Amino acid sequence: MDILVWLIPISLVLGGVGLLGFIYTVRSNQYDDPEGDARRILSDEWDDHPRP
Amino acid sequence: MEMSRAPVSACPACSAMPAAEALAGSKEAMKDSTISLSLPQIHCTACITGVEGALRAAPGVRDARVNLTLKRASVSAEAGVEAGDLIRVLADAGYEAHELDAGTIAATRTDRAGRDLLMRLAVAGFASMNVMLLSVSVWSGASDATRDMFHWISAAITLPAIAFSGQPFFRNAWTALRARRLNMDVPISLAIALALVTSLWETSLSGEHAYFDAAMALTFFLLAGRYLDHRTRAIARSAAEELTALEVPRAWLVDGDGERQVPVAELRPGMLIRVRPGGRMPVDGVIVEGASEIDRSLLTGESLPVVAELGAQVSAGEVNLTGPLVVRATAVGEETSLHRMAELVAVAESGRANYTSLADRAAKLYAPGVHILSALSFVGWWLYSGDARVALNIAAAVLIITCPCALGLAVPAVTTAASGRLFRRGMLVKHQTALERLAEVDTVVFDKTGTLTAGAPEVVNLDRHDQADLEIALALAEGSSHPLSVALTRALRARGIAAARLDEVSELPGYGTRGSLDGLEVKLGRAAWVGAAGKGGTSAWLKIGEARPVAFQFTDALRPGAEAAVAALKAQGKRVIVMSGDTAQAVEDLARRLGVAQWVAEALPGDKAARIAALQKDGARVLMVGDGLNDTAALTQADVSISPASALDAARVASDIVLLGADLTPVPEALEIATRATKRIRENFTIATWYNVIAVPVAVIGLATPLVAALAMSLSSITVSLNALRLK
Numbered sequence: 206m207d208i209l210v211w212l213i214p215i216s217l218v219l220g221g222v223g224l225l226g227f228i229y230t231v232r233s234n235q236y237d238d239p240e241g242d243a244r245r246i247l248s249d250e251w252d253d254h255p256r257p
Numbered sequence: 258m259e260m261s262r263a264p265v266s267a268c269p270a271c272s273a274m275p276a277a278e279a280l281a282g283s284k285e286a287m288k289d290s291t292i293s294l295s296l297p298q299i300h301c302t303a304c305i306t307g308v309e310g311a312l313r314a315a316p317g318v319r320d321a322r323v324n325l326t327l328k329r330a331s332v333s334a335e336a337g338v339e340a341g342d343l344i345r346v347l348a349d350a351g352y353e354a355h356e357l358d359a360g361t362i363a364a365t366r367t368d369r370a371g372r373d374l375l376m377r378l379a380v381a382g383f384a385s386m387n388v389m390l391l392s393v394s395v396w397s398g399a400s401d402a403t404r405d406m407f408h409w410i411s412a413a414i415t416l417p418a419i420a421f422s423g424q425p426f427f428r429n430a431w432t433a434l435r436a437r438r439l440n441m442d443v444p445i446s447l448a449i450a451l452a453l454v455t456s457l458w459e460t461s462l463s464g465e466h467a468y469f470d471a472a473m474a475l476t477f478f479l480l481a482g483r484y485l486d487h488r489t490r491a492i493a494r495s496a497a498e499e500l501t502a503l504e505v506p507r508a509w510l511v512d513g514d515g516e517r518q519v520p521v522a523e524l525r526p527g528m529l530i531r532v533r534p535g536g537r538m539p540v541d542g543v544i545v546e547g548a549s550e551i552d553r554s555l556l557t558g559e560s561l562p563v564v565a566e567l568g569a570q571v572s573a574g575e576v577n578l579t580g581p582l583v584v585r586a587t588a589v590g591e592e593t594s595l596h597r598m599a600e601l602v603a604v605a606e607s608g609r610a611n612y613t614s615l616a617d618r619a620a621k622l623y624a625p626g627v628h629i630l631s632a633l634s635f636v637g638w639w640l641y642s643g644d645a646r647v648a649l650n651i652a653a654a655v656l657i658i659t660c661p662c663a664l665g666l667a668v669p670a671v672t673t674a675a676s677g678r679l680f681r682r683g684m685l686v687k688h689q690t691a692l693e694r695l696a697e698v699d700t701v702v703f704d705k706t707g708t709l710t711a712g713a714p715e716v717v718n719l720d721r722h723d724q725a726d727l728e729i730a731l732a733l734a735e736g737s738s739h740p741l742s743v744a745l746t747r748a749l750r751a752r753g754i755a756a757a758r759l760d761e762v763s764e765l766p767g768y769g770t771r772g773s774l775d776g777l778e779v780k781l782g783r784a785a786w787v788g789a790a791g792k793g794g795t796s797a798w799l800k801i802g803e804a805r806p807v808a809f810q811f812t813d814a815l816r817p818g819a820e821a822a823v824a825a826l827k828a829q830g831k832r833v834i835v836m837s838g839d840t841a842q843a844v845e846d847l848a849r850r851l852g853v854a855q856w857v858a859e860a861l862p863g864d865k866a867a868r869i870a871a872l873q874k875d876g877a878r879v880l881m882v883g884d885g886l887n888d889t890a891a892l893t894q895a896d897v898s899i900s901p902a903s904a905l906d907a908a909r910v911a912s913d914i915v916l917l918g919a920d921l922t923p924v925p926e927a928l929e930i931a932t933r934a935t936k937r938i939r940e941n942f943t944i945a946t947w948y949n950v951i952a953v954p955v956a957v958i959g960l961a962t963p964l965v966a967a968l969a970m971s972l973s974s975i976t977v978s979l980n981a982l983r984l985k
Contacts, residue, residue, distance in 0.1 A: 209403070213410060217387065224383040231375055241325030244302040 292332045292340050293357040294347070295499060299328055304352070311350035315343060327495070329357065357499065371484075371491050377422035378480045384418035385473035389967075392470040396964050401463075408460040411469040416453065423449055423476050425483060439624040441616065441665060445479060447628070448472075448653075448660040455653040458646070466650060471657045471966045478974050479665040486669035486689075489676045493685045496915075508532075508539040511583060524589045532577045532584055534738050541593045544569050546583035548767040550739065552576040554706045554885065561795055561840075562740070564767050574886060579739045580766025614690045615938055616668045623664065631655045634957045647959075654961040658952045663973035667941035670981035675934035678984060683918040684899075684927055691913035693938070694897040695931035697878045701826050701924075702869060702891070704883035705837035705847055708901060709823075710813035711919070714744045714795060718810045719752065722799075726807060728757035730799050733770045733781040736762045741797045741811060742770070742781070769797070777802040784808075812846065816901075818922035823851045825925035832877070836860050836868065838887050865891035882924065884908055899924060930984075937984055941977045948973040 230236070299308060305323045308330055312321035317338040323330045332343060340356040347354040391407045399407055426449070429442035449472050456467040510519045511529040521539045524530065529545065532538055538551075550562040553575050562578055565571060571584060573593035635652035639645060676686045686692060703709050719727070731749040734742040735756055759772035759779065769782015780787045780800045787798045789806035795813075800806040826833050835856040837844045844858035857868060869879050869891050881888070881895035884904030889911045892898035898912040901919070909915055916923065952969045955961050 209406075216390075217410075217414075220383055220387055224379060227379045228376060231372055231379070236375075238324040238326045241305060241323060244325060245305060247302050248306050250306050 290334060290336050290338065292334060292338070292343060294330045294332065294340065294343065295355045295357050296323070296328050296330055296347075296352060297355070298353050299323065299325065307350060308347065308352055311346055311352070312343060315346045318343070327499075329499075330354075368491055368495075371487055374425070374480065374484045374487055377425070378477070378484050380418055381422040381473065381477040381480050384414050384422075385470070385477045387414055388470045388473045392963065392967070395467075404465075405460065405463045408456075408467045408469070411467065412457060412460060415469040415473050419449060419453065419472060419476055422480060426476075426479065439620060441620040441624070444620075444624045444627050444656070445475070445660060445665070448656040449475060451653045452657050455649055459650065462646070464646075464650075466963055468653060468657055468963050468966065471963055471970065474967060474970060475657070475660055478970070482666040482669040485673045489669075489673045490687070490689060492680070493676065493687050496685050496917075522590070524586055526586050526589055528586050530584050530586060532582045534577055534579055534581060536577050538571050538573050538575045538577065538584065539589075540584065540586040541570075541572050541588040542584035542586045544571060544582055545585045547580050548765075549580035549582050550578045550767055552578055552740070566767065579737065579764065614668070615693055615935070615942070616664070619664060619942055627656065627659045630659065630953065630957070637957075638959065651956065651959050651961075654959075654966060655953065655956045657966050658956045658961055658969055659949050660970070663945035663948065663977040664942065666974055666977050667945060667981075668938055670978045671934050671937045671941065671984065674981050674984040675930055675937075678930060679914075679923070679927055682923045682926060683916065683920070684923050685915040685917060686913070687915065688913040691897055692931045692934050694878075694913070695880065695928060696935035698831065698880040698897060698928060700832045700834065700872055700877040701880045701882065702834045702836050702872075702895065703823075703853075704881075704885060704888050704891075705835055705839055705844055706813070707884040707903065708882055708888075709816060709819045709835065709847060709851065709921075711816045713814050714741055714811040715814040716745055716748045716809050717812050718808075719748060722807060722809070724754075725757070726799060726801070727752075727754050729759070729774060729779050729801060730781055730809065732756040732759045733762065733772055733779065733799070736772075737764050737770050741795070741809075744811065745797065745809060774801070813843070815847075815850070816919060816921050818920040820851060822921040822924050823853060825922075826928070827852075829925060829928065831928070836865055836891070838862075838865075838885075860887075862887040862890050866894040869894045880928070881912075882921075883912075899927070934984060937981055941980055944976055944980065945973055 235242075296304075296308060299305070305325060308323050309321050312318055312330065312332055315334075315338075317335040319333050319335070321330055321332045332338075334343075344354045344356065388411045391411050395404055395407050423446070426442045426445050429440065430446040433440045433443055452468040452472040452475075456469050456472070459465075459467050507518050508521050508524060509516050509531040510524070511531050516531060524540055530539060530542070534549065544565055544567055546567070548567065549565050551565045551571060552562050553572075565577075565582065571582075573588075631652045634655050635648045638648035638651050642648065672686075672689075672692055675692055679686055722730070727749055730745060731754050734745040734749070737743075757774060759774055762770060762772035764770045765782070765786075768786040769780055771778065771780045771782075773779065779802070781797060784790065784796070784798050784806075787800040787806045789798045789800070789808070795811040796808040797811070798806040798808050823833055832855070833853050835844060835848045835851070835853050837856075837858055838860055839858060841858040844856050848854075848856040857864075860868065865888065869881060872879050873894075873896070879895040879897075881892050881898045882900070883889075883892055883898070884901050885908060888900075889908050892900060892908060892911040897914070899914045899916055900908045900912040901916045902909075903919075904912075904915075914927065948969060952961070952965070955965065
């Protein structure tokens with residue numbers, strides 16, 4: 206069961222990374238326009254070079 | 258075109274962030290203005306690129322971004338770019354656009370409370386998943402040192418997570434307790450706290466049962482309910498605020514160097530303001546130049562326009578119909594009669610606060626019961642076994658199992674589903690308990706002008722005139738923007754009448770239109786002006802030469818769906834009443850057309866509220882549907898109220914539900930959906946109660962393990978949510 210010493214911290218850190226990622230998306234207004242973002246990805250307008 | 262390419266970054270967000278900051282910084286320096294536009298018709302991918310492309314190509318525009326969820330575009334442009342120009346650009350590209358008042362919209366943009374809840378929900382979700390994983394290993398047989406370690410790790414995750422994400426409950430419970438009341442949050446907070454204390458104690462004695470997972474899952478489920486509830490109302494609120502923002506308050510100020518457009522907030526008493534035909538009076542004042550007719554229907558409910566001459570008093574909110582007017586302001590902003598009438602609303606407000614929602618009623622029954630039960634099982638087990646640790650364990654299990662997890666979801670899940678359904682039917686539910694109150698309604702009171710009627714007149718007796726008269730009437734009516742003339746023109750054109758050839762057509766604001774037909778004077782206008790004896794009802798008179806004048810009679814056109822709505826309400830067994838500030842004749846005609854037996858005419862604003870209060874005293878639950886300023890007090894007095902989107906801002910604020918379309922048919926449907934929603938809420942309470950009835954004895958006799966608690970909690974929450982979804 207010594208493996209637990211590694212596995213538990215690793216799982217906690219990975220979960221924490223997910224949580225931090227989520228907090229980042231909330232803070233950078235990525236849930237303001239869910240419908241628009243879902244459709245924007247279908248448009249090829251900015252495919253070749255990113256929007257300035 | 259040569260583009261300098263940035264090096265490809267492994268993390269696009271990292272390189273985008275400084276770029277965005279730099280962009281924001283440069284914008285600051287150039288003092289750009291931000292313009293918000295409402296785009297009610299956009300719906301697709303092509304619309305986004307189309308609108309953004311058209312806006313970016315417009316001169317002076319730096320950047321444009323469409324938000325498809327809110328159906329808005331925000332444009333940053335050089336100072337001096339007017340919203341009007343951009344609206345024209347979009348109209349040419351085929352998109353309908355309206356300006357939104359930046360100040361009103363800015364207040365709604367950052368939904369701090371929503372973001373805060375979402376963050377707490379995320380932390381609770383993260384923690385409960387981890388703790389649940391650890392618990393699964395304990396349930397499946399981890400023992401001794403391993404179990405203790407798992408419990409300690411769970412404690413280390415749970416304690417800070419609950420300290421952060423449980424705050425809304427603790428705060429609410431504390432406020433309730435300080436006011437010596439009990440609400441749902443009191444048993445919730447107590448259950449969480451007791452579960453944590455017992456579990457810590459057990460863990461420190463290397464005991465078998467710890468409830469960290471239950472406390473965490475409880476917080477998560479309850480936060481999900483709170484978030485749903487918040488989102489439903491935030492959507493309705495932002496849509497309602499958008500309606501307000503659509504009315505950008507501007508006025509034309511007349512001063513030494515001509516005329517200029519200024520925001521209404523800059524107006525002061527004594528200033529001269531020009532009001533064009535079709536414009537709304539921005540201030541209270543006296544007419545110093547020009548003559549016209551004004552429409553006061555939103556303030557008084559009168560459907561007939563009133564003559565406005567030199568020296569006449571006008572009030573803010575009235576609409577100028579025919580001629581341009583110059584008004585000297587006597588009262589502005591807060592002092593206008595429009596604002597003073599809003600004080601009536603504050604008086605009526607107190608009645609609304611007495612309503613106890615179903616959730617509060619359930620909490621009142623439930624909270625003391627749970628606490629007594631838990632305390633009794635503690636005392637009972639202590640006396641029986643003499644072991645405080647066992648007794649505390651069982652008391653905690655009882656509290657957790659009975660904790661109103663499903664009760665916390667029962668109401669928000671249903672209101673979210675029902676509000677979503679009503680939103681698709683064109684209704685915004687603004688108030689939390691509006692649906693419950695709507696379900697109890699047995700009497701529906703309608704305002705007349707602007708609510709049952711569309712506020713546009715309709716000519717009724719065209720068949721009684723000969724062809725030649727109609728041709729002359731059309732030629733005269735075409736030249737005027739008076740609502741009667743506009744209605745006459747529309748009706749005559751629809752009949753395929755061609756206008757007669759007239760010379761020297763001119764409009765005398767406040768009187769009518771005149772012209773000459775082969776040297777013969779022809780007039781279309783007020784009875785007194787053409788020399789006719791006026792009679793009841795709304796009419797315009799046509800006089801040809803010295804012949805006897807003939808009348809075109811008008812009636813208010815019904816709002817679409819008015820007849821169907823009244824019929825459906827009567828079929829549902831509701832009592833329907835029409836209450837209006839208009840003349841008895843006009844109200845009676847309308848009531849008869851709709852088949853409404855009860856009507857009240859010439860009601861003053863205070864009267865309407867008083868009559869509704871009288872109805873309520875007789876035990877009626879009243880739904881008020883109205884749009885005018887004269888309705889606001891009544892809208893607040895009624896148990897629940899609906900106003901159309903065309904209503905004055907004050908009326909929309911006073912009402913619980915806003916009707917977005919022009920059609921009235923959703924009103925009876927809303928009553929029906931509300932009844933079904935309330936039934937679902939009751940069902941949900943029943944389901945939650947049954948879970949308790951089964952689980953509580955198990956907990957009291959000491960058989961509840963953390964596994965049983967987790968199962969009972971999740972099962973009841975899921976059943977309740979699924980039951981709510983049946984509404985869709």
